[in-house]
Every structure is written in C-alpha cells, then in structure tokens.
Amino acid sequence: MLTVFEAPKASEAKVKLKNGITAYLVADATAQPLVSLQVAIRGGAYLDPKGKEGLTSAWGAQLRQGGTRSLPAEKLDARLDFLAAQLNTYGGNEEAGLFLNLMEKDVKEGLALALEVLTQPAFAQDRLDLWKRNRLRALEQLNDDPAGIERYQVGLLTYGADHYAARWPTAAALQGLTREDLLAHHARMIHPENLSISVGGRFDKTRMVQLLNETFGALKAGSEAKKNGLPPAPTHTPKPGLYVVHKENPQGRVSFLLPGLKRNDPDWVTVEVMNFLLGGDFTSRLTYLIRTQEGLSYTVNSRFSEGAWHPGSFRAVFQTKARSVAYGCRLMLGELKRMQEEPVTEAELAKAKGALINGFPAGFASPEAVAELFLNEAYRGFSETYHATYRDKVKAVTAADIQRVARKYLPLGKLAILVVGDKDAVEAGDVKDKPGKLSEVAPLPVVELPLWDPMTCTPLKK
Template sequence: MRALWMIALALLASLALGQGGVPADWPDPFKLQFQRLQPAAIQPTRAQLSNGVTVLLIEDRSLPFVTGRIYLRAGAIYEPADKVGLSGIFASVMRTGGAGNRTPDQIDEILETLAASVSVSTDNLFTSVAFNTLTENLDQVLEIWADVLIRPRFAQERLDLEKGRALEAIRRRNDQPTQIAVREFVRRINEGHPAGNVSSAASIQSITQADLQAFHQRFFKPNVAVLAITGDFSTQEMLARLERVLGGWARGEVSLPSFAPPSPKPGIYFVQKETNQSVIYMGNPTVTAYAPGYSELDLLSRVLGDGFNSRLFVEVRTKRGLAYATGGAQSQGFGWPGFFYGASISRVEKTAEVIELMLAQFRDLRERPVSQEELELFRNNILNAEVFRFTSRQAVAERIARTQMLGLPPDYYEQYVRQIQAATPADLQRVMQQFVRPEQFVIVVVGDRRQFDKPLSSLGNVIEVPLE
C-alpha cells in the first residue's frame, strides 16, 4: 500500500515539474511514513456436534450464499506404500462416483440445476469436502454434501475413468523439463519420507474400489474432523441442520502413522533431456513451519529469490541475462522439515555458470550479513501482505480450521510477525549458517549435456537419473 502511494505521489510530482516545478510545501514522497494497516480480527463461533465434529461458524448476511469445508487428516503421505497416487484418485471418485442413494449423474444434474457445487480436494496432509450454495437451496445441498462425505459409492466406472486419466498423466509427465525438475527435486530432497513418493503406472493400476473404501473407512471419522462454514444463516439453526445431516456419522479411532524425517543424499542429480533450456533446483531441508528459525529463513528466502529485487533475479537474470526465470523460497513443512531452495530456468549453454552463480548467492548470505536497507525492503513486503489474510470470512474460517488440524497455537501468525519485525542482519546470518549448507545441497539439473558450457562433474558428484 505504501509503495502504491509513493508511486502515485511521484507521478504527481513529475506532472507538476512539467508545469513549473513542485510546490514548495509538498512533502518528499519517498520520505513519507504510513502506519501499517491492522485488519480487524474475525473470530468464528466454535461448537461441537454430538458425534464430535468441531464446527467453526461465521455469519455473513451480506449475500444469500453459504459456503462450507470440512477437513480430515487423510492426505497423500498416508497412502499405502504400494498404492502411491491413491489419495488423488480417492478425492476425484469420492465426488464423481455417486453417494448415498444417488448415482453420479443424478448428483451432477441436481447440483447443476441448483447452481451449487460440492467438491473434494486433497494434498499431502488433508482431504477436504466443500460445498457452495444459495441460501434457499441449503438443505438440499447439505444432504448431497453429507452423502459425499459419509456415504460415497465410488462407482467402478468412475474409478476406471480416473485411473485412465492418471495413467495418461504419467505417460506425459516427462514432456516438460520443469515438471521433471520439480518432481525429481521433491523426490530427492524428501528421500526416506512419503512426501517424496512418486506414483507409477503399476501403483495406479493396482488401485481398486476396495482400496478407496478402506481409505475412507480408516480416516473419515467425525471426532477428528473440523468444519468451517460461513454465510447467510443463523448459527443455532445451522447447528441444528448439521446435527440432522451429520448426526448418523459414527465416531471412531484414527491412528496416524509417524515417519522419520527425510534423509536426502547430497549431489547433482542430472536428467538428460533434449531442450534449449536447463531447469535447475537446489537446496536442503531446514525446519518445520513456524519452528525456531523458520521466520528468519522465510525472510532470507525473500532476499534470495522473491521478485525483481531479489539476489538471484538481479545477479543471474538482470546483470547477466542467463536465466529466463529464477527465484527461491523456504517451503512450509508440517510434521517434517520444509526446504530452503533456489531455482532457475536458464540458457542451456550457460548451465554450469548459472549453477555456480546460484551457489555463490547462498554462500554470500552465509558469509556476509544482509544490509539494513535490503532487510527493510523484504521485511516490509511480508508485513504489508498481512492484509491479504483477510480476503473473505470463509478464508479466515478455513485457515483457523487448518491451524487447529495442524496443532499450531492460535497466535502462530502473530508470533511470526513479531519475529519478522525483530529480525536483524546478524540474526539472519546466524540462521543461514545454522540451517543452509550449500555443500550438502540436493541439486537437480534437467537439460542437454551436449550443450553445457562445461561438464557437471566439474562441480561435484553427478548421479544420472533415467526418465521413467
């Protein structure tokens, strides 16, 4: 926001110069200070249904809509080791495969007629089931949503369709160098942890209707679910509706497995691909999200690779024109460490030079403190973005639901902001030296070795990765 005002004032100043100069009483736009926006916190009403479902409710009568999303710990890391890819197929067929006494086509037709939606999505940790409807159709849509959540049919023809799509995606996943690089980097940096698992044709083909039913039976229990719901309703009436549609969902024990942290093997993982660009990823695991050191690493990653003023962009692209795109970040890890990394899509004939330049930026952040000016620039970028956490009441409710599911303290973000505000150049250097170790990096390179400026072996130990 401050940057926008500064630009506007600078433009006005330039116009005034064209008309005889800036008035003497005008302030210097680049020295103006503005108070940081403090969005008003929105707190949901908390309740618990008789079967243990935690419900977070925020009334919003501004529009005649109701939106809800329920979260369960049923993500990809909990798939059987020989069924990698199951959770994605599970989520798709859970929605498309019919539910309760309705066929797939009947559900699609009803929702289309009502201009409503029911959807299922999944990631490494969670599966969520959502709905969106006009208030006047709430009861009918809630019934369909509850059936999809509790009584999915997993129709065989829809399972076959999703397996076919997954197999086609596997067949085509080596077409794009960037897709290869991301897949191999995530696999190598999460070595030894299920977050690094990659599906295969064999794992997809082995998935059966019984596997989907078993996955649902294992993880979908009301007493471990959190529902975020917002919109045009009365809280007490909504709780009565939820009791009616979810009350028959039986409690049960859910035992989540524990996993050892990743143990990646450092090295240069090279994938030969005939292309006129090289895709490079490099980094190492660091800390879990919001653990000690995370805030400083997140700030450091902005200095390294977030935007036009970041070091990777300036040094690799702006000054030398060696990359089409470059950047970096600290990934979030919940239950296992995230990773601090940089990436570039570079000119293939400058591949080794780009790797060396990228490594130099990591080392420089370890060896020399960032300048106070650089620190303030990226600190303000983080702090000024806080307002976007409050884009809608549903976004707030869903974030609070995920926070509870992850076991984070309710004020985790406020703690993060305080740590960002307090960080000094010395703090950043200390954390960089503690957690980021270029000599132990996993480096993934996808490109055509015949066009490289010099062999990758001149930079370190090379492990060739065949395309599967």
C-alpha cells in the same frame, strides 16, 4: 484516523459439534450471499498399503465423481448445476477433503448433499475406470515433460524412494485398484476424529451450528473406522551433490535443495524475512540478478516449505538455456554465499519487513479465507497465536539475525543441486560469453541420475 488491523482469532471462530468435530465459523453479514464449506479429512497417501499406491487419490476423487447411493453421478451433477453449486473432493499426500461453495439460501440442501457425498458414495465402476485410464495416460507421458521429471527427481532426492512424498502409483497398482478397495478404505477413513470443518461467508452463526449438528455432527464412527495417525517423517538424509538428469531439451531446469525447518521453529519468521530478501519476492536478490540484470530466466525464486509434522525443505529454482545453466548456478551460489557473509543493508531489511507487515492483512481478505486458514493451520498443528505475534516478530528481525539463519539454513556444503537438461550442453556451459563447466560450479560430487520408468516406479537402465 487509521485503524490498526487486528488479526482474527481462531479461538473466537472455533466451535465443537455434538460428536466432537471441530468447526471454524467465520460469518460476515455484509459479504456476498455465498457460503463456502471445507471438510478436512485426516489421512492421505501415507496410508496407502504397499502395492495399492494411488488408493487415497482414487478414493478422494471418486467420492464426488462416482455419485452417491441415491444420486447417480449424472443426477448429482445435475442437482449441483441447478443450485449453481461447486462441490469437489480430493485425496492428497497428507490430507483429503471436500469443498462446497453455494448460495446462502441453499445452505441446508448443500450441507445435506455434502454429507451424502462424504458418507454414502457409490463409487460407480465406470467413473473409476475412467479415472484409472486418465491416470495411466498421464503416467505414460511423465518423462515427456522436463518439469515432470524434475518434480519426481526432487522428491526422490529430498525424501528417498521409500517415502510416500516421493512415490507414485505404478501401472500395476492403478490397474489393480477395485471398487471394493475404495469401499474398504472409505469405511476406515470416515471417523469423526478424522474430520474438521470450516465455514465462511454470509450466514447466521447460531443457525449454522444447528445445521452442522444436524448433519456432520450426527455422524458416528462405523465398526471399521479408525482414527488416523500423523504422516511419518522421512528417514532419508539427502546427500550433497550435483545431480544431472539427461533430457534432450534446449532448456535446463535447476533446483537447489536443502533441508528446512518446522514452521513452529523459533527461527521461522526470521527465515521467512531472509528468504524474502533472497528469492521470495519479485524484488529479491535472485530475481534481480538472474532475471533482471543477466536476463537468464523468466522464473527464478526460492522458498522454505512450512514443515508441519516434520521439518520442511528449501528449494531455489530457475530455468534457462542449457548453455547458461552453469553460469546461472554460479550466480545463485554467489547470492547464497553473500547472504551468509555480508549483512543485508538496513534499506533492504526495512523494505522486506515493510512488505511482509503491510501484506499481512491480505491473508484475511474474506470470511472464507479466514475460516479455511484457521482449519488448515489447526490440521497441521500450528499455534493459534502465530498471527497475533507475527508482525512484532518481523519487526524485531535484525541484519545479524538474517546472517545467523542464512549460515544455519543455507549450508553450501550440504547442497543437492539438480539439473534436468541435455547433459553435454549443460556441462559445457557458455564457452563464448560466460565460460565455466557445470562440474566446476561447486566442490560437490557430480552424479548422473537415470530417468525412472513411470509405469513401474523404478530407475531405467542406461
């Protein structure tokens, strides 16, 4: 008799440490003798002061790379190597964190090392200088790669130049970062109310709670520590248009951009099913038409980002020969329009729903994955009951529901279409086989965007 998979419950894994830190513990006595720890830190690049962009990124990297007060970087590296442990830290746009993976038998020492890295960083000057040199070198090369150009132009179009998600550190900001800046930022960030923890693997839960209380549970807020707020929502409203960035290249990169929704929105599951059919799977309509049938692109897909604190965004992408860009855009537009105008077939819908339902248990494949899932969803404020009702919501989606959300969340008149490639070639199109200019693809204003100077984060003059 087949057993119906029941999603684990976050409430059953959640514990509170003695200082109020929430931890999610998922143990499996039959798993390999490994333990994974994740510490999520509330904060990110959205906290970087103007002129100090890159501060959170530098701080997050140097927590690990710069050693601790009692263990210089080389000795910390050697000790972790001896334990066959992996310990990494990072600072992102909307969160920072620490990851540790090691053998079950070394958990006590590993937790002590992780706490030391988090609370007693040395921020070695030579390691900080190396990090800055590497970042500056990457900045210098940003406009060499069409993918890098596309990435920052998508951010600018979606969020606006003043939003943290579209900004990057200038050369002056990077060069101006000091060890004292990192120390001050660290004093602010390490507050128990900014921390949450997950532990997954093979361990005794009672003993793990004891060890966590002896380490992270004993952490107290310093005099400079602050409880960080949530990332601010963008105030920028994306403008519809066909945006072209000139970059001499035989290929063109294309992104269709639209505003999205929060994952807590009642429409989210229906939108997920709709996008699975549109471009969210290798069997989707966009992949079949643009890759399989027309042979224009190896990679083509679409997705709605999971909006947490503010609505996410929609993005559909493909890359093809410059002269095929206009034709590929017409095909993609046609599929977006068809999703709105024609109900999906019952066979398509059944296949999509079956794939999402049958693939659901894979998200809970290991205790580490489950613990990290609970932590990351709690960090973003998602409902703890989401997974308990997910499959029933997928089952309830109808063809009419798909058509409704397609009309609501794929408004063609609000599209921002970004093309990065040789402007003359992409505009001319495939004159011989698939005639049609790029500017004639949609009734949208055509705007030529400049490259930005990566060193100053300002538009380059034409």
